[in-house]
Amino acid sequence: MELLKKQLSPKRYQHSLRVAELASCYAPRIGVDPQKAYLAGLLHDCAHELAPEVLLQKCLEFGIVIGNIERKNPFLLHGPVGSQLAKRDYGIEDPAVLAAIAEHTTGKPGMGKLSRIVCLADYVEPGRTFSGVEKIRALAEENLDLALLRALENTIAYLLAEERLIHPLTILTRNWLLEEVRP
């Protein structure tokens, strides 16, 4: 926590604590270890404050493949780079925790339970105030996967409205989850 505090702005650190709290609250409902959820939530944005050129540099260092969209929007790489930093600098070895950090920004089809709740907690933590968040927060009380599906759909709608690039993984994750939540 000391190292993380040094790497992040106070605002981002507080956000990370709230994601950790919320993810650890969701965890027992789906049979995930709350401590693992807390850890993944805490570290999910550990690479958030790296400059775009540093993120690109770290990808070369770690052998992370940089796609077209990532080259245009290197911020998307803070998940995969964060996962590598969590391993190297924070000594995290648990594959599910590392995956949750790597996958939290774009999602990934077939993502595990821990990845899902970190992604959702990142979206609806109490500091988030954007329109529609209350609805998804309330839905999370009933059904975590359905709430994540709506969160991904909101993200896609927002990016469309803003005329921004949409990462293919976000679309693929939404389609996968749509099938998952169907009874």
Ligand SMILES: [Fe+2]
């Ligand atoms: Fe993030």
Ligand SMILES: [Fe+2]
């Ligand atoms: Fe975050």
